[in-house]
Amino acid sequence: MANKGDNSGEFKPYVPADKVLPELTGTAFFIGILMSIVFGAANAYIGLRVGMTISASIPAAVISMGIIRGILKRESILENNMVQTIGSAGESLAAGAIFTLPALFIWSEELGMAEPRLINIIVMALVGGTLGVFLMLPLRKALIVNEHGTLPYPEGTACAEVLIAGETGGSKANTVFAGLGIGSLFKFITDGIKLFPSEIEYAFKGYKGAAIGMDTLPALLGVGFIVGPRISGNMLAGATLGWLVIIPLITHLGQFITTAIYPATDPLATLGYWDIWSYYIRYVGAGAVAFGGILSLVKSLPLIFSTFKDALGGLRESSGTKTNLRTDEDMSIKVAIIGVILIVLFIAFTDIIPVGVIGAVLIAIFGFFFSTVSARLVGLVGSSNNPVSGMTIATLLITSIIFKATGFIGEAGMIGALSVGTVICIITAMAGDMSQDLKTGFLVGASPKRQQYGELIGVVASGLVIGLVLALLNKAWGFGSSELPAPQATLMKLVIEGVMSGNLPWVLVFMGVGIGIMVELLGIQILPFAVGLYLPIHLSTPIIIGGILRGLLERRNMNEIELKEKIDGGVLYSSGLIAGEGLIGILLAVLAIIPAGVNALGEPRSVGDVIAFGNNALGQWGSLVFFGLLTLTLVKNSFWRKVER
Secondary structure, eight states: OOOOOSSGGGOOOSSOTTOOOOOSOHHHHHHHHHHHHHHHHHHHHHHHHHSOOOOOHHHHHHHHIIIIIIISOOOOHHHHHHHHHHHHHHHHHHHHHHTTTHHHHHHHHHTOOOOOOHHHHHHHHHHHHHHHHHHHGGGHIIIIITTTTTOOOHHHHHHHHHHHHHTTTOOOHHHHHHHHHHHHHHHIIIIIIOSSOSEEEEEOTTSTTOEEEEEOOHHHHHHHHHHHHHHHHHHHHHHHHIIIIIHHHHHHHHTTOOSBOTTOSSBGGGOOHHHHIIIIIHHHHHHHHHHHHHHHHHHTHHHHHHHHHHHHHHHHHHTTOOOOOGGGOOOOHHHHHHHHHHHHHHHHHOSSSTTHHHHHHHHHHHHHHHHHHHHHHHHHHOGGGOOHHHHHHHHHHHHHHHHHHTTOOHHHHHHHHHHHHHHHHHHHHHHHHHHHHHHHHHHHTOOHHHHHHHHHHHHHHHHHHHHHHHHHHHHHTOTTSSSOOOHHHHHHHHHHHHHHTOOSOHHHHHHHHHHHHHHHHTTOOHHHHHHHHHSOHHHHHHHHHHHHHHHHHHTSOOOHHHHHHHHHHHHHHHHHHHHHHHHHHHHHHHHHTSEEEEOTTSOEEEHHHHHOOSTTTTHHHHHHHHHHHHHHHHHHTTTTOOOOO
C-alpha cells in the first residue's frame, strides 16, 4: 500500500493530496444510499434473528467497484470509497436501532402500551446517527492522523486494501452478487414458496427433553464463515448446555411436578422443550449475556479511560492545526458543536424523544464519553470487539437508577430509559464505524469533509427507512418470536424491567451470571457462548458449519496470498448470502401483511399465504439436501476459488 511510517507527516496516501478525482458525485450518492438501505434493512432482519450484524464496508465497496468500474467504465477509487462510507453508515445506524428499539414493540404486546409511533423511531434514529457523526468530527485528526501507525483500525485498513486492489483491475463484485442471488433464491424457496421447511428438528427418544435442530438458511451459514470456528464453536457450546443439559435436567426433575413454577404458567410436568426454553432458558441466557456485556466493559475500563485521556490530549494538540490540503479538510467544528447543543436542547424540551431534561443531559454526557471511547477503541481492537452492548447496558442501568430515584417511573420511565439507551447505542455504533471509514479514506486519499457529508447522507437514508423496517417486521412476525428473537433488545428490556420493577425471575438471571463466571474462568469467549445459550440451538448448528469450513480453509497448506484470496472470496460470498436472505425476509414480511381474501375455512389470508403453495412437500430431508447444495456453493467460492493473478 502506501508508506506507513509512524510520522503522519511522512505518510503519502494512494491518491495524492494535490490530485482531484470524482468523489461525492451523483453516482456515488445514489449507489451509496442504495447500499445504505439494502445493508441496513438486511442487517436489521439478520440482527433481529441471530443477534449479529455484518460490516457493510467491504461488500459495499466491492459492489460499487463492480458497478462504477465494471459497468459504467469509470475509474475513481474515491467514488468507490464514498459509496462504502454512505453504505456502512446506514448499516451501523440500523445495528444500533435493532439492539434496543424492538423492546418498545414487545412492551406494547406484553404490557398493553401504545405501539411506538413511526415519527418517534425515525427521530431517535436520526438524532443518534447525527450526534455520532458530530461528536466524532473533532477527533479525526487526533485519532486518524496523529496516531497513524499506532492505531491500526483493522476493518478500515482492510477496506482500503480492497479498494486499492480493485484499482489493479481485479473485480470481486460478481462473488457478492452471486451470494446475493443464491441467498435470495434459497430464502424465497424455503420461506416463501415453502417447498421445504427452513427449520428441521430431532427429539432424542431415549433422552427426554433433549432435542437438536437446524435453521437451514443461507445467512446463518454465511455468518458462520465470517465469524470463524472459534466464535461459532463457542455459540454451539452455549446452545449445547441449554438444549442437551439444562432442558433435559428440568424435564427429568419436573416430570412429576403438577404445579406451575414461576415464570411458567403451566404445570412443569406438561412443558415440552420449547416451553422450557421460553419460560426458563431465555432468562438464564439473558443473565449470561448481560454479565458478558458488563464484563467486557469492565475489562476494557483501563483502556477506555486511557483512550479517553489520549483522545482528548490529541484533540487539544490538533485543534489549532489549519491546512489547505484537500486530504486534511474537515467539516466546520463550530457547526458540529452548535449542532450538538441544538439537538440536546431539542431532546430536552420536546416529547418526541420522551426523556426530559435529565435524559437529555445523560445523552450529552454518555454520548460524548462513549463516542470518544468507541472511536479510539475500534482502532485498537476492531469493530467486532467494541463493547457496544456493554456500554449500552451500563447506560441503561445508570439511567434507570437515576430515573427511578427522581420519580420518573412506570411505563413513561421505562420508555424514557430505553430511549436514552437507544440514542447512546446508535451514537456508539456510528462513532466506531465512522472512525473506520475515515481511516479508509486517510489511506486511499479521500477528502475527510466529503466523507463526513457522506456519513450524514447514510444516516438520513437509513434513519428514514429503519422505522418502516421495524414496524413491518413486527407486524409480520412480532419481536421476541421464534422468527425474530431480537436477543439484544430483549436483554435491554429485561435490564430496565429489573431496575424499575424488580419483577424478574432473578434466580434464573443469576444462574446465567454464574454460568458466565464459570465460562470466563475457563478462558472461553463469554459473549458468543452466552448468545448461544440464549438463542435456540437451531441457530447455532448452521453457524458452526460455516465456521468449520472457515477453519478447514485456514488450515490448508498454501501460500499466504492464495489463502487470503480464497478466504476473501468466502467472506464476500457469505456477505452476499446474508444480504440476499435479509432482503427477501423484508419482502416476505411485506407479503405477509397484504390481504388476499379468505381461505376455504373463511379465515383471512395474505399474499404470503397464497404463494406458500409448496406445503413443505420435500420435508426435512429435502431441507438437508438443499442446505448441502448451498454449502457446496460456499465451498466453490472459497476452497475452489480461482486466484486472480
